[in-house]
Amino acid sequence: MSVSVQKGDFDVGAEIGALTDVAGAGAVASFVGVVRGGEGAEAIRAMTLEHYPGMTEKSLADIIEQAQGRWPLLGVRVIHRVGRLLPGDRIVFVGVASRHRGAAFEACEFVMDYLKTRAPFWKKEETAQGARWVDARESDDAAAARWDKGE
């Protein structure tokens, strides 16, 4: 189980490979988040990710611990980038290893849903019209709340 908050990019293949090497693993599920570009005046030219050093790592470790309490996980890897990123850049990696795919898929989605609503990161987008802080989305809260209702 490990967490990295870093400016630099990560190697998706190497991260997934490390999880498939975990003893007893029968399934590895992963998610990679990428900066969207878009077209026209609303097109994103760049994005800057701010975070709360210390709390970020603590909250990600707490989310992983909660996932371990819900599913029998053999390995979890979370990487989140901070600083200025461009369209096409990778932002986040979540990888989960388990014996069976059900737990791996669900835990991967759970970690992402909780990360998006609990980990202290904030995005500021740059478009042709200037820079603006991204608003939190209710759909993200709804996605995270699903896990509390036993759905």
Place this chain on the structure above:
Amino acid sequence: MNVTVLFFASLREALGVERERIALEAGATVDSLRALLIARGEQWQPLSRGSVRAAVNQSLVTGANMLADGDEVAFFPPVTGG
């Protein structure tokens, strides 16, 4: 007692403050600290937004959370990572 208060992202920009040491009376809570800051004047009104979240010693808390000497209190907007 003294606490350190931190502000992040759009809230930090709106307030024009990143960090501050503040002396509080014993028995202070996150809500009472927030009210004290908002009462300072116009510049501090962004803190009254309903969406503002708080953390004490790097864990999310509710407004009723009691504060202790040396606590690190953070106020910030809803998170948007991932």
